[in-house]
Amino acid sequence: MSKIRVLVGTKKGAFVLTADGKRQNWEVSGPHFAGWEMYHLKGSPVDPNRIYASQTSSWFGQIIQRSDDGGKTWNPPGTKPEDLMGPDGMPKGQSNMFVYEGEVGTHKWYDGTQHPWEFKRIWHLEPSLTDPDTVYAGAEDAALFKTTDGGKTWREFPGLRGAKGPLWQPGAGGMGLHTILLDPKNANRIYIAISAAGAFRTDDGGKTWKPVNRGLKSNYELPDPDAEVGHCVHRIALHPSRPDVLFMQKHWDVMRTDNAGEQWREVSGNLPTDFGFPIEVHAHEPETIYVVPIKSDSEHFPPDGKLRVYRSRTGGNDWEPLTKGLPQKDCYVNVLRDASCVDLLEPCGVYFGTTGGQVYVSADSGDSWNSIVRDLPAVYSVEVQTLP
Numbered sequence: 001m002s003k004i005r006v007l008v009g010t011k012k013g014a015f016v017l018t019a020d021g022k023r024q025n026w027e028v029s030g031p032h033f034a035g036w037e038m039y040h041l042k043g044s045p046v047d048p049n050r051i052y053a054s055q056t057s058s059w060f061g062q063i064i065q066r067s068d069d070g071g072k073t074w075n076p077p078g079t080k081p082e083d084l085m086g087p088d089g090m091p092k093g094q095s096n097m098f099v100y101e102g103e104v105g106t107h108k109w110y111d112g113t114q115h116p117w118e119f120k121r122i123w124h125l126e127p128s129l130t131d132p133d134t135v136y137a138g139a140e141d142a143a144l145f146k147t148t149d150g151g152k153t154w155r156e157f158p159g160l161r162g163a164k165g166p167l168w169q170p171g172a173g174g175m176g177l178h179t180i181l182l183d184p185k186n187a188n189r190i191y192i193a194i195s196a197a198g199a200f201r202t203d204d205g206g207k208t209w210k211p212v213n214r215g216l217k218s219n220y221e222l223p224d225p226d227a228e229v230g231h232c233v234h235r236i237a238l239h240p241s242r243p244d245v246l247f248m249q250k251h252w253d254v255m256r257t258d259n260a261g262e263q264w265r266e267v268s269g270n271l272p273t274d275f276g277f278p279i280e281v282h283a284h285e286p287e288t289i290y291v292v293p294i295k296s297d298s299e300h301f302p303p304d305g306k307l308r309v310y311r312s313r314t315g316g317n318d319w320e321p322l323t324k325g326l327p328q329k330d331c332y333v334n335v336l337r338d339a340s341c342v343d344l345l346e347p348c349g350v351y352f353g354t355t356g357g358q359v360y361v362s363a364d365s366g367d368s369w370n371s372i373v374r375d376l377p378a379v380y381s382v383e384v385q386t387l388p
Contacts, residue, residue: 003387004343005070006351007051008359009038012377014053016071019372023349023363026372029071040338042125043385047132051385052151054122054137062121064137064151119143124338126180130187138177142168142194144206160192163200163209164229171195171232171251172297178337179236183243191246191261196232199248201261212261216250234277235337239286247289247316249279249337254291256316267316272303278340282365283348287315290342290350290366292335300355301332309352311366325369326360333358338381345386353379 006017013031032038037056044050053065053074065074119139128134133150144157168175176195183189188205191212198213211228218231232251239245248255248264253274255264268274273293282288289312295303302308306329309322333356340352350366353359357376362369 002345004345004349005043005048005385005387006359006361006372007041007043007053007071007381007383007385008353008373008376008379009041009053009338009381010353010357010377010379011037014038014041015373015376017359017372021345023345023361024370028373032071032074033065037121038380039121040124040381040383042127042381042383044127044132045129048385048387050127050132052125052127052135054125056121064122064125066151120174121176123176123178124180126182129182129184136180136182136190138180138192140174140176141170142175142177142197144177144180144192146206157202157206157209159202159207160200160209163211167229168194168197169230179233181236181238181243181246184240185243189243189260191236191238193233193236193248195234196230196251198229198231199233199236199246199261212257213264214262215257215264216255217253218251220252235279237279237281237289239281242286245286245315247279247281249276249291251275251297254279254316267312269312269317269319271310271319276335277337278335278352280340280342280350282350283342283344284346285313285348288313288365289315290340291319292340292352294334300334305329305331307331307333307354309350309362309366309369322362322366322369324367325362325371336380338383339379341382341384343384343386349384351382351384353382355379 002021004019008015013034015030017026019026033055039054041053049070051067055063055065067074119141122137124138126136134148137145144160145154147154179193181191190202193199200209201212202209213231216231222230234249236246236248244260246257253266254268256267257264276291276293280290291310294300307326310319312319333354335352343349348365350362355378358374359372360369361372
């Protein structure tokens with residue numbers, strides 16, 4: 001029977017949750033990197049032992065961690081803030097990825113020019129579909145990096161900033177590159193999303209990029225209703241069998257494209273509110289999608305205090321609330337953009353974590369829910385590995 005490994009990044013450390021294919025009895029390992037912000041953890045789809053993690057601190061800076069044994073040990077070895085301090089109480093020079101210079105906690109990336117630029121953290125890591133040593137990383141302020149040697153060295157994709165980069169603006173949470181989707185049928189095609197710039201696509205492996213935001217409307221944020229960039233995209237998702245069909249949770253509106261982002265249309269339908277952060281596609285049903293609506297952009301909690309996942313089996317417009325096992329009163333948590341995922345088992349498992357520290361699983365595609373663990377620090381990300 002297959003096993004499941006759930007990787008949870010939180011405000012104060014990382015946790016690794018494991019179970020067999022029934023997804024009922026869970027073992028909890030952690031906290032790893034206790035006290036650090038763990039923005040995102042994700043495992044390689046081709047090596048079940050390989051995991052990458054974004055370890056961040058406003059004081060000590062950004063480190064990319066790698067495990068080659070399923071999260072038992074990590075490299076680089078520093079797992080506590082004091083491990084990275086020199087005798088003067090300051091950070092020890094540089095991390096494995098970024099150069100410290102000037103103000104503690106900032107990072108400068110040297111792209112071959114005489115004027116390096118700064119960024120704050122890595123929001124998202126996306127391992128290659130074919131090579132465990134190749135990983136893409138999305139940064140704040142928005143930039144895309146790639147390593148082909150397991151995280152030892154990285155290079156930036158400067159062509160992305162050529163896609164109207166001077167017009168990008170930060171969203172309320174910063175200007176982070178938070179979504180990276182690799183096309184399993186076309187190695188040269190990558191989709192990314194930036195808050196609050198929009199969605200972008202490359203068809204030549206990252207040399208050049210184009211905005212793919214036609215059909216998005218952002219009347220509250222943009223004076224031009226047909227602006228190419230400046231849209232606050234919260235998350236995009238696809239099913240590997242149909243990489244030209246994408247679903248989007250936007251800052252207001254759930255959207256769909258059937259032509260690789262060339263044109264989007266709204267599929268919010270009968271949702272109680274179309275504001276939210278995550279969106280997922282069922283592993284075996286390309287027309288089944290999940291969202292977690294919250295009340296508004298100023299009130300980041302479920303409508304009426306009832307935590308509900310909504311499922312559409314028709315690719316949008318017709319939505320049903322999934323409530324069994326979820327709190328239906330006095331619940332005022334949020335689910336962040338990277339805090340949901342699905343596994344590859346049958347029936348498909350669906351997972352999400354909350355800012356209240358709960359991680360939920362549905363082993364029946366959303367019909368019923370159970371909490372795996374409660375009272376963690378605020379959950380930033382939830383990813384799953386389906387193991388042999």
